[in-house]
Amino acid sequence: MKKLFEKHNNWFFKTGFVITVFMVTLVVIGQIWTPYDPAAMDAAAKAQGPSLAHFMGTDNFGRDLFSRVLEGAGATLIIAFFVVLLGAGLGTLIGALTGYFGGVVDEVLMRICDALTAFPSVLLALIILAILGPGRLNVIGVLGLVFIPSFARIVRTEFARIKKLNYVSLAKLQGVPTGRILLRHILPNIMPVLLPAISIGFNNAVLAEASMSFLGVGVSASEVSLGRMLSDSQNYILRGLPWYAIFVGLTIVLLILGFSLLGEGMRQEE
Amino acid sequence: MNDTPAKILEVRNVSTSYTRKSPLGKVKIQHVLHDVSFDLYEGEALGLVGESGSGKTTLARAILGFLPKYEGTIRHFSERPQVVFQDPYTALNPAKTVEWILGEPLRMLGIQDAQARRQKILDMLIKVGLDESYLSRKPSQLSGGQRQRISIAAALIMEPRFIVADEPVSALDVTIQAQILELLARMKEEFGLSYLFISHDMNVVYQLCDRVIVMRKGVVVEEGDIDQIFDAPRHPYTRELVEASK
Numbered sequence: 001m002k003k004l005f006e007k008h009n010n011w012f013f014k015t016g017f018v019i020t021v022f023m024v025t026l027v028v029i030g031q032i033w034t035p036y037d038p039a040a041m042d043a044a045a046k047a048q049g050p051s052l053a054h055f056m057g058t059d060n061f062g063r064d065l066f067s068r069v070l071e072g073a074g075a076t077l078i079i080a081f082f083v084v085l086l087g088a089g090l091g092t093l094i095g096a097l098t099g100y101f102g103g104v105v106d107e108v109l110m111r112i113c114d115a116l117t118a119f120p121s122v123l124l125a126l127i128i129l130a131i132l133g134p135g136r137l138n139v140i141g142v143l144g145l146v147f148i149p150s151f152a153r154i155v156r157t158e159f160a161r162i163k164k165l166n167y168v169s170l171a172k173l174q175g176v177p178t179g180r181i182l183l184r185h186i187l188p189n190i191m192p193v194l195l196p197a198i199s200i201g202f203n204n205a206v207l208a209e210a211s212m213s214f215l216g217v218g219v220s221a222s223e224v225s226l227g228r229m230l231s232d233s234q235n236y237i238l239r240g241l242p243w244y245a246i247f248v249g250l251t252i253v254l255l256i257l258g259f260s261l262l263g264e265g266m267r268q269e270e
Numbered sequence: 271m272n273d274t275p276a277k278i279l280e281v282r283n284v285s286t287s288y289t290r291k292s293p294l295g296k297v298k299i300q301h302v303l304h305d306v307s308f309d310l311y312e313g314e315a316l317g318l319v320g321e322s323g324s325g326k327t328t329l330a331r332a333i334l335g336f337l338p339k340y341e342g343t344i345r346h347f348s349e350r351p352q353v354v355f356q357d358p359y360t361a362l363n364p365a366k367t368v369e370w371i372l373g374e375p376l377r378m379l380g381i382q383d384a385q386a387r388r389q390k391i392l393d394m395l396i397k398v399g400l401d402e403s404y405l406s407r408k409p410s411q412l413s414g415g416q417r418q419r420i421s422i423a424a425a426l427i428m429e430p431r432f433i434v435a436d437e438p439v440s441a442l443d444v445t446i447q448a449q450i451l452e453l454l455a456r457m458k459e460e461f462g463l464s465y466l467f468i469s470h471d472m473n474v475v476y477q478l479c480d481r482v483i484v485m486r487k488g489v490v491v492e493e494g495d496i497d498q499i500f501d502a503p504r505h506p507y508t509r510e511l512v513e514a515s516k
Contacts, residue, residue, distance in 0.1 A: 166361040169336060173353060174375040174428060188365035 013265025019258035023251075027077055030070025038067040038224065047236070049243055056247045059232070065244060069251050072224040077255070079140055079225065080205035086144025087205075088198050091151025096182050098152070099159025110156070113149035121146040122208055129217040139218050143208050147201060154197050158190040192266070199263030203256045210252055226252050277347050278432045278464045279310040284332060284342035302328045303340070304488045312431070315458060315465040317479035317496065319472060319511060325488035326468050330436050333466065348432045348464075352425035354454075356437035358417035362409040368395075368420055369405040375428045390427065397460070398423045398453060415446035419453065426457060432464045439474060451477050472515035476500055484508045 005013075036054075042062030049057045056065035098106040116124070125146045132138045162168060163186065171185050206226075212218030213227025221228075226248055233245035284306045290298045303325045310316050320326045331337045333344055334353055355361040362371055372391045381387050392402055398419040409417055418438060425433055435454065439447040455478055458465060469475050475482055475496070482499045484492040484507065492505040503509045 166355040166357065167363045169334070170353065170355075170361060170424065171374065172336075173334060173350060174424075175350070175378045176374065185363055189363070191365075 008265045008268065010265050010268045012261045012268060016258050016261025016263075016265055019254060020262055023073070023255050023258055024077070027070060027074045030067075031074050034064075034067035034070050036064035036067045038063065038071040040064075047241060049241070057243045059236075059244060065247060068224060068229065069226075069247060072226045072229050072248070073251055073255065075136070075219065075223060075225040076206055076209050076227070079136060079143075079209045079219075080202055082140045083143040083147060083205040083209070084198060084201045086140065087147025087201060088151045088194070090144075091148045092155045092187075092194070094148065095152040095155025095157075096159050096187070099156035100163050100178075100182060100186070102160070106156075109152070113152055116146065116149045117153075121150075122211060125208060125212065126215065126217060129212055134213075134217055134220045136219050136223060139209060139212055143205060143212075147205070151194075151197060151201065154193060155190060158193055159186055162186050162189055196263040196267045199259045199266065203259045203263075206252065206255055206259075275311040275313060277309055278312050278314075279333065279347065279351075279466070280343075280345040281309070281329075281333070282307050282343045282345075284329070284340055284344060286328065286332070286337065286340040301488045303332070306342070306485075306488070306490055308483055308490065308493065310432070310464055310466060312464055313458075313462055314481060315467055315479040317475035317482040318466060318468045318485065319470065319475055319482055320485035321470055321511075323487070324485045326485050327436060328488075329485075330434050330466070330468055334434055346432075349430060350428075351432040351434050351466075352428050352430040354418070354421050354425050354433060354435045354438045356441055358414050358421055358441060359409075361421045362412075362417055362424075364409050367406050367408055368412075371409075371420065372424055372427055375424060379428070394423045394427050397426070397457070399449075413446075414442050415449060418442065418446075418450050422450075422453060422457065426461065429461070431462070432466070434466045434468070436468045437470070438467075440469065440471065447474065454478060472500070472511045476515075484511065 040063060042058070045054065045058050045062040047058060047060050048054055048062075051057070054064050054066065056069060058064055059068070094109055098109050125142050128142045129138060132142065159182075168181060168185060171181050176185065209218055209225060210227030210230060213225045214231045216231065218227050219225045229248045230245065230252070233248055236242070236244040284303055285301070286303045287299050287301045290300055292298060306325075306329060308316070318326050318329065328337065330353075332340050334351060369388070369391060372394065373387045376387045376390055381390070388405075391405070395401060395404060400416065400419055400423075404412070404416070404420075409420075412420065421438075438454070439450050442450060451474065454465070454467075457463060465478070467475060467479055479496050482492075482494065482496050483490055484499070484505065486507050492499065492503065492508045499508060500512060503512050
């Protein structure tokens with residue numbers, strides 16, 4: 001951790017780190033404890049503004065918004081985490097193999113990636129989700145899939161560049177098996193490119209989940225997520241009760257800002 | 271050296287070329303190597319001299335097994351050769367420490383005990399003129415000369431009998447050049463190594479090699495003992511190279 005700060009000694013990284021740690025801590029706490037039961041209704045406290053009892057106010061059913069934001073942010077982060085895990089994981093695997101070995105497999109996979117990239121990924125996800133129907137697992141699967149090409153492309157370029165460097169030739173002469181060359185000799189050297197891509201990917205995943213849920217094809221109606229809440233909050237704005245949208249929006253902005261700054265900070269020196 | 275030293279490497283009639291299409295669609299065959307033959311004997315330092323584009327690096331790649339296609343035969347009479355590259359900045363893995371870089375060949379040799387590896391690495395560091403304070407350093411924390419010492423250590427730690435050195439000093443300052451050449455000469459004596467020493471600089475070759483092959487445009491134009499080549503070059507191209515180095 002100390003090393004990380006020495007390496008990225010800039011304000012982007014530091015600010016991003018503070019925001020991210022703050023938000024993630026809040027969300028983690030929110031998974032264990034919330035001031036109120038996020039689902040508990042209270043007829044006496046319907047559609048209130050921020051107060052000492054309800055610091056973000058309440059919704060139409062008298063449910064505590066702060067508790068619901070914590071729960072929703074948790075759901076969104078978990079979805080984003082698995083989306084990035086799937087996208088970056090498979091993307092790195094495909095990029096590493098195609099970049100290192102080249103040849104026909106490279107051609108075929110990259111043309112598929114081209115085709116996928118040519119189509120706006122959020123739109124593609126929207127269409128598939130509209131067909132499959134909403135639900136957490138569907139969102140993770142579909143967003144994860146549309147995230148693969150961007151990671152595959154970045155990783156492929158790096159592997160294709162590094163495989164020609166002398167230290168890889170040297171490893172071959174030393175009899176290092178190919179799998180080990182990929183994992184231990186090349187992979188650590190693409191981290192300066194992969195880590196910022198992951199942090200940006202995380203952002204895109206949060207945004208994409210929010211967009212999908214906002215449009216009603218994301219998480220199902222019984223589940224919470226920031227996007228779903230933002231969608232609900234529209235009704236409140238029209239009735240002159242803006243705090244719902246403001247607090248949910250602010251949470252999304254802070255989450256994304258934190259990861260963006262981290263990513264930017266990591267890219268600064270490279 | 272005894273009267274009939276053993277062969278380490280035999281290169282016979284090696285040719286390679288690539289075809290280039292001109293914008294008008296004419297196919298042009300570009301010879302990179304043309305009918306190259308030579309032998310390398312145990313304990314010998316053989317210089318391979320030529321300007322850039324003479325095919326000497328391609329020949330080195332073929333000998334190291336990195337060239338997928340060529341005609342002719344290359345026979346090795348020793349274990350796999352090791353290599354010291356010209357550019358010390360890409361020869362060492364930037365993400366790893368010196369201990370890891372030098373430990374990797376040992377792991378490949380099956381030395382699993384970390385303590386045993388460390389001892390071997392330390393011995394080798396001292397042999398190449400460094401010490402244990404370098405163990406935890408990364409390549410970015412080393413100078414060009416230090417990197418080249420680590421590269422030499424990485425080659426030697428495999429205990430090869432034959433090393434291909436591809437312009438190992440041409441990226442270094444003149445004073446550092448002399449130090450690395452001296453180190454290579456010392457290691458040759460200590461380990462009984464054979465070198466194929468590739469360079470464009472006749473002067474550098476003169477300092478280390480016993481015998482020289484002069485290449486031009488993929489063809490061997492002259493071959494002989496270093497003194498003979500230096501004092502009485504026969505081919506005009508060799509004469510040119512010798513003149514340029516004086």
